Amino acid sequence: MVAFPLVTVAFAIETVDLTKDYSVGFWRKRPRRALDRLSLQVERGEVFGFLGPNGAGKTTTLKLLLQLVFPTAGRAQLLGCPLGDPAAKRRLGYLPEQPYFYDYLSAEELMDYFGGLFGLGLSERRRRTNALLDEVGIGAERRLQLRKFSKGMLQRVGIAQALLNEPELVILDEPMSGLDPLGRRDVRGLILRLRDRGCTVFFSSHVLSDAETLCSKVAILAKGCLVASGRLSDMLALQVRGWELVVADTPDALVAALGTRATRVVRIGEGRFSLELPLGAPPERMVAELAAAGAKLVSLTPLHETLEDFFVQRVGEGT
Amino acid sequence: MLSRLNGGTRKTSGGRDLRSTSVSSVVVLLSLTVLFAAAIGLQVVRDTRYPLPATTEESLYLTRQAANRIAFSFRPLGADLYWIRAIQYYGSRKREIDAASLAGAKTAAPSPGSRPALNYDLLYPLLDITTTLDPRFNIAYRFGSIFLAEPYPAGPGRPDLAIALLEKGAQAMPGKWEYMEDIGFVYYWNLHNYPMAAAYFNRGADLPGAPWWLRSLAATTLAKGGQRSASRLLWGQMLESAADERAREAAGRRLQQLDALDQIEQLQRLVDAVAARTGTVPTTWPPLIKAGALRGTPVDPRGAPYELSASGQVKLSPQSPLFPLPVEPTPYGPTS
């Protein structure tokens, strides 16, 4: 029996026409397609963003890759091994969405347990547990029972346990959800460090900005179908369509003088305005002008279409 | 179930089952078949080669009430609870009846027509349930029959039920010669049926492990049934072979009652002699003491003073632990 003759080991993840139907309804079961012929290739060493609004089929895909559910049709490989092969799991790290761990264990005991499942020796388990818990920033609470952990702390433990086996591929399901801004920054830093070590990171998110700051490539999923994939910069629809400028201590007259150079003006408070600028006018000049007139710059943000806008648009086009 | 769960498995174009983790259904079904065959084989071997000694009668078991079935593995414990209840019931009833008699209530033996308000009606059902739940409850048969045969007010005075209980025990444990001995005692002491008593003593003596004296007990019963000497022999034997404190106490009490009967006869002769000499029937002890016939107030073997009735009859005090004295068995003869 020859398995996957066309696939080379170059891919960390490869799916071919991966399809999943769930049956719904209590009396008369009928299939509902959760994932429709997904073909995807994730190269080794990439940070790959798997994007889509809630309910697009992201989690279904991850569950298929981890054999928590079984495909209706199609096939997939992880690190060159067929799905469910323990050899692949040995080299894989996984963070589930909203992770729950055994709340009667302490963070340290949890790491020890999973380290044992990876077949690590005692000294190796100790070393990695200490290093990883320190790295995700809960070194001080390592002996605390997990039932006393906040959502964000659990997320950090979840990331630490996903890295126990020094994996070649890490699959993270919504790693940013439930985290405060500080936590998001930490996780971003961690993902980039993993990339630098040569680890492939495959993460799902419904927030585009996560992907922008991290990913070399993305795939976008809507209603179970792949709608776009490739480099983020290649996706015209996702490019910046303008800027949002927030200024303070600005006289009303000055704003009125801007005229049509701002597409939209919103007065937030006394002397405080939010200005939307079109893509064509470079924001740098406007910032300089306003500053010269005594206004203070609060923030400058690029404006995107949201993922949802993007999907609505793509689905509306009938693709 | 399995087929439905299996429905999701598809062969892919590459001909490979994607559920590579799960063992194939054929292997599972095959191993289940082999294991079931082994289980059945072991059951057959156990049932045929290694029978377990039965603790319940099969016929009884099948006709038992539904309530008993629910008890399944907790039957012995249920028996214990009923045994405790039976003892509690007997003890508390006896105390109530004693208290009532002290308070002056009429505590005559129940005549067939009128039943006393305070009775032992629940004693037999309690003992019956105890021994049904645990048919090997040795003590329940032996003590239970003693309680049942005891005449009112010390017991319900039902030797027939005592015999029924012991017969039930003999059915559950046919090797127990003690039950035959106990039935013999009930026939001897409570029913004064000496041929039956002797027959049961002999049946007990026939069983393996029975003591040698059971045979001589049967002979004595046939020869001298009802005589006090035979009774003394019976209870003396009982005292010696007593398995526990309660049985020993019961036997000791019987022997003391026999002593009391002897003493009452002696005292009566003394009273009658004084009456004949002085011409007046004494109704209290002091005149007899003054006359030098007695050194002090005579007491029974338990220390309770004997009483004298208005007609000069010596009697056991109703307050005595030995009260009531057994009805003196009629000597064995054609009258019984």
Next chain:
Amino acid sequence: MTSLGWIAVNGFRESVRDKVLYNLVAFAILLMGASLVLGQLTAGQDLKIIKDLGLSAMSIFGLFIAVFIGIGLVFKEVERRSIYNLLSKPIRRHEVVVGKYAGLVLTLTVNIVIMTVALYAVLAYVAWGENEFARQARETPALDPALLKAIALLLVQLMVVTAIALFFSTFSTPILSAALTFGVYVAGYFSADLRNIDQVVDSRLTQTLARGLYYTLPNLAPFDVASQAVHGLPITAGYMAVTIAYAIVYIAILLVAGSAVFSRREFK
């Protein structure tokens, strides 16, 4: 240690941390209370009653542990979705089933061993204060080693019950699993009636059906030799061996079937 061992030890740790072993306190209080009260209530039967009580309490406490923890073993992992993470580790699903089972068996064994020690301690205490007559009236010695046979078979029976509970919990909800497990437990006690049904019923079909059920349902009654042990009746080594072998085979049936179901299950 193998993955299976890790899962088992973690399961044991879970029941200890969830304070399952607290039932031992109740058991100890029950026995000690009984030994104090019984001497005043009964006529020389204290030891028999303490034996009956001890064995029955072991059986019922063990049954509750086996059923109520057994039905939750797999369900809790699925319900709280910790199974997602567990299955991403390099283990196979049947290792989860067998490992969880081994963990609960470990809990039960520790539980029963401690109860046994407590029972013998109370028996020794009561026998020490026993009078001469009661000593002679007993059918069996106070610290009868035959009790150990009854306790061993009880533990083996509880292992079968645990396997039943675990099997049901691989595909159904805890309440349904508990009901089914208790149902099989009761049926398992009465399966001897099924074998003898041909003496009561004439219908050939009913007879065959009853016989089939007798051989396929787990037969739990043979494991209950408490009353034989208390009355000092013989329990042969052959009987023990065949009964334990039967238990091993039946546990294997349940674990194979449970693993097969669990391996095919989807976690949506």
